[in-house]
Each structure stands twice: as structure tokens, then as C-alpha cells.
Amino acid sequence: MFHAASSLVPSPRSPQNQNDPHDQSRDRSADQPSARPAARRDAFFDNAKYLAIVLVAVAHSWEPLKGDSRVLQAAYMIVYAFHMPAFIIISGFFSRSFDGSPARMKRLVTGVVVPYVVFETAYSLFKRYADHSPDQEISLLDPYYLTWFLIALCVWRLTTPLWTSLRHPLPVALGIAMLASVSPEIGDDLDLQRVLQFLPFFVLGLSLKPEHFRLVRRRSVRIAAVPVFAFALAFAWWAVPRMNGAWFYHRDSAQELVSPWWVGPVMQLALFSCSLLLTACFFSWVPGRTMWFTALGAGTLYGYLLHGFLIKGADYRGLFDHAPLHGPAGEIAVSVAVAVAVTLLCTSPVRRVFRGVMEPRMEWAFRKDPVRVAQARERVSA
Template structure:
């Protein structure tokens, strides 16, 4: 029992450290997006980040879903995510209209605003995982890969209800959900970590030399094959190739994650705050015109440094104390209303 608890604790520590690294790459990726067309190296870095950061973020989300997928805790979390979505979908949409003046964005609760797709998909991943619980882990992952390929053939806008990303990233959620950290530790030995780190850095070089023409839409997972300009019946083969790229890149990036409890661990508990709030800072930076003054590598490195710094600031306990009612809203009032409506005792 003690050994099992120790493994679970080490697993929690490892994936909290990973969460902080991933939210940092999310912030950096979004911060350098306006620079990818005018500063050498930024496009390569951008594509490299997108080969692993969302797949791994979804995997980590699946890993932590083990402890609260079902029961009252799971239900309350689903309600909380739904309230988060309503709050931030409204906030971002209002600011877009009144302050940011961003054009060509679907403003609807059925079309998640930019990064908010993750909330809708998170709800769906949990519900799908519950729905297919009778299948073995291997069968679930195999089924999810098939669905991830097939969803691209739908003749609709993949943004609506985040249907495309939900199924494209579902395999990573299920891999995380069924991941045994004990087996992972035994497999990911020191020499394999060194090899994996080398693979990750090599991949960055390969992207810079040979893959700059890869449409980002394949890595976003938000577009159908038709939207990506692929009308052939075998377009799904490209999705499988992207899956292979993402799996290799994600596995390789794991080599950079500290395995011990450190300053990163507690910050990793508050990455949701960074995720939901950093989009506001990105929008403010965009309308401020600051990117007009960034045209050199040194300027780009400064942008990256600020993104890393702001990640650490948004993950501070004081930010959680201030933003807690909006980021992790209480849902007891919804449960009370439901019981009143159904005539159940409070």
C-alpha cells in the first residue's frame, strides 16, 4: 500500500511539473504567432511546439481524470467546467466586440472561442470515456484513433461544439487515462530519456529544414479535411501521419520533465488559471501595437522571456485567490436548483 501511494505521489509530481512546462509552451506559442512570418526561426519553434503541447496537455488531463471521472465529484467537475465555459465565452466575446474589435470569429456558445475549445472538449472526453468504459483500454484507444480519422470526413465546420478537436485529441486523453506511471517509470530509463531529448531537439531541426510548409491546420486539429484542402478519400492517411508525428514529439518532450518535487510542482497545480487568463494578455498585446516594434531575433527572444515570466506570475497563489470565483466557480447552487426542480430534499 505504501509503495503504491508513493508511486501515485511521484506520478502526480511528474505530471504537475509537466503541466507547468506545457502551459509555458502554450503561452509562448500564442505569443510568437504574430512573429512567425517575419522573424527567422519563429515558425520552426511554433510548429515544433504544436507537435506536442496540446497532445500532452490532453494526455495530462486524462491522467488526472482517473481520480474524479465518476460519482458526485465527476459530476460536479463537469458542471464547473460548463460554468467556466459560459463565463469566459461571454467575457472574451464581449471584449472582442467592445475592446479588441477582432473580426471573422464565430460569436456563439456553440462555437468555442479560441482556447475555450478545450473546456467543451474536456466535457466530451469525460462523457465519452464513461460511455465506452466496458471496452478494454486498448480497444478504447483503437476506437478513438478510428474516430479521430473519420471526423475529418464530416462535411461541416470543425469548430462547432469543438467536434473536430474533441475526436482528434480523444486518443491522447484515453492514453493518459489508462497510463500507468509505475510502468512508465520502468520504461523511461535514464538512457531512454537522453535519447528522447535528442529526438526532440532533432525534430526541431528537421522542422526548420524540411517541414515549414506543413499547414498549421493539421496540428491544430480544428479543421476537417475539406477545410484543409484535402478532398481525396485517402486524406485520413495524413491524419495518421500527424498522429505518428505528435506521438513521437510528445514522448520525446517528456524527457525534459523533472521527476522530483520542486518549485514547478505547486505552480503546476494552478495552470488552469494561466490557460484561461493568458488569452486576455495576448489580445491586449495584439491591440497595443507592440508587435510592430518586434522585428529582430533579440526582440523575439524578449517576447518569449516575457511569456515565460507571465506564465509564472499567473500561476501564483495570489492570482488564484483573486480569480478563484471565476476560474473554479462553485456549483452547489446548480445542484440545489436541480433538487428543487425535481422535488428532492436539499
């Protein structure tokens, strides 16, 4: 599982001025010279991204621990039901202005494609040598571990002009997701099952407006979210021995999960409704004011892509096999440790170290926009 991220994977400035949910702090004056001050970031979206990425990392640490713990498996199922949908919805919301222009395409290449190539290669090599798996191949067509979110974001964003031109994009996206769930022949290339099955959440994000987020942040919704999550946890506890948790990964068709074909579309609709409800409840609890962690929301892609090395490294070393970690105290300790680790990975010092591969400038690879060059010369001469 991601994957994601991210939101997994997947910058909350004013939507009119910003379309990339993972751009994180780099000055855009090089891309678009302007005398206007930078748009003020929205604390709510930064907070939501940070909290979502913490849940992603913690849930990844639960995977090798959950074993026979029915409570942890239920919590794992609940988190997987909404953490990626929340991140993808935010990604879609801040992709609304993607129009395929040269500037947007440049940002897509430098902010998504290049990190995908780098980390797909890095994770494959890490598994080959750290896990002593000489057969592990490097394949840009078969995303490994959590890099799927980057290739999914690339595909989703490239199709944004199509979705924004349709009258009813969400029903179309849901239809595509339902068809994907009964199409095992899609295969594993580019993790297209996940790309297509998570697509409705991205398209929903494209369709949302700021007032929709304000609606779910009302006090009445925050209060209602308490019994909703309580019921969801109880239902998940009941469902653990009765349901295949792989449905929440959205990476397989119904046939691959040994289910009748018609179960795929039904599960797509059921999971979309469930995930949307839990995501709305999650958003209702996200603070809208500036918090101590708000600034970390600008570095969630760093936390997402880097925390996987910690989780996989610990797994390869067998650290999760120690018996004390498989009790309540050990599970809580691991969760706290991973939350602290991913928090540190979102900080400015880490971002400065890895910015060259996360947000490369790559001016050498792109032609300069003659209009902008002319405008810059006019401002200098003035």
C-alpha cells in the same frame, strides 16, 4: 489555437483519489467529508503541467511574430506538435475514475462548464470592445480562441465510462479521429473537429498507468530525446514551406485544408505518431522532484485561461507589429516576458482572486447527498 488549454485544456494527486487535472488546491472536505489526510501531490505531473502551459503561452506569442522567420516557424510547429497532446494525455490520466456519479458531475460543472461559460463570454466581449469588433457575437456553441479546450474536456470526460468499458479504446478513438478528418460537414459547433481529432490523446491517457510514465523518465530515454528533438527541428525547418501548419491545430478536415480526402486519415496517423514521440521525449525531461515551480502546477488552468487576455490585448494594440520584436533578440525577449507572465498567473494570489469563477462552490445549485450528510452527523455525534 488554444487551447488550449487546459490542455490547453487542461491536479496530480494519487490517481485513485483524484480525477481532475485542473483542480487545484481547493479543500475537498466539502465534497466528501473524511478524516483521512489529503493525498500527496505528485511533483512530476505538477512540473509537466506547468512546463506545458508555459509552452502553450509562449507559442501563442510566437504566432503574430513568426512571419517570415523560418526558424521560429519551425519551432512553433514543433511545440504545437506536442504541447497540447501532453496536456490532454495528463487530463485523460487523471480522468480515469470519472464514473458519472453526482459528485463527479458536480466537479465537472463547477470546474469545467462554469469556467467555459464565463470565459467564452469574457473573451467574446473583450474582442468586441478591445478590438472594436461590434459584430463579435457571444455564442456558447462556437468556442472562441482557447476556450475550446474546456468544452472538449467536458465532452471527453462525459464519455469516459464508455472508453473505460471498451476492450480496445485507442484504435476506436483513432478511427473516430480519422473519420472526423474527412467530414467537413461536422461544422464549427462546439469545435467538434478538435474534440474528435484530439480524442485519441485523451483516450490514451485513460489507458496509461503510473509505470508507463516511469518508463519514459529513464536516463536512456532522456538521452535519446536529444537527437529526436534535433531531428524534429531540422525536419520542421524543411517542412515549413512545404506543409500547411494548420494540420497541427486539428480544427479542420482535409477538404477544408484543400487536400484530397484520403490525406486526412494519413495525416491523423502520422501526426498522432509524431506527437506521441515528442510528448514522450518531453515527459522524459520533466523533473520528478519538487522544483521552485512545482506548486504552480496546481494553477495551470488559471494561467491557461488568463494569459489569452494578455496575448490578445497586445495583438489588438498592435504591440507585435514593432519591428524590433521581429528579430532574434525581440523574439527571445517576448518569449521570456510571456513565460514570466503566465508563471505569475499560476500563483496563489491570482488563484485566490479568480477562484470564484474558476472553482465556484455552487452549493446552492446541487442537492446534498443524504448518505454523506448522515455520515457527517454520525461523525459529529461520535
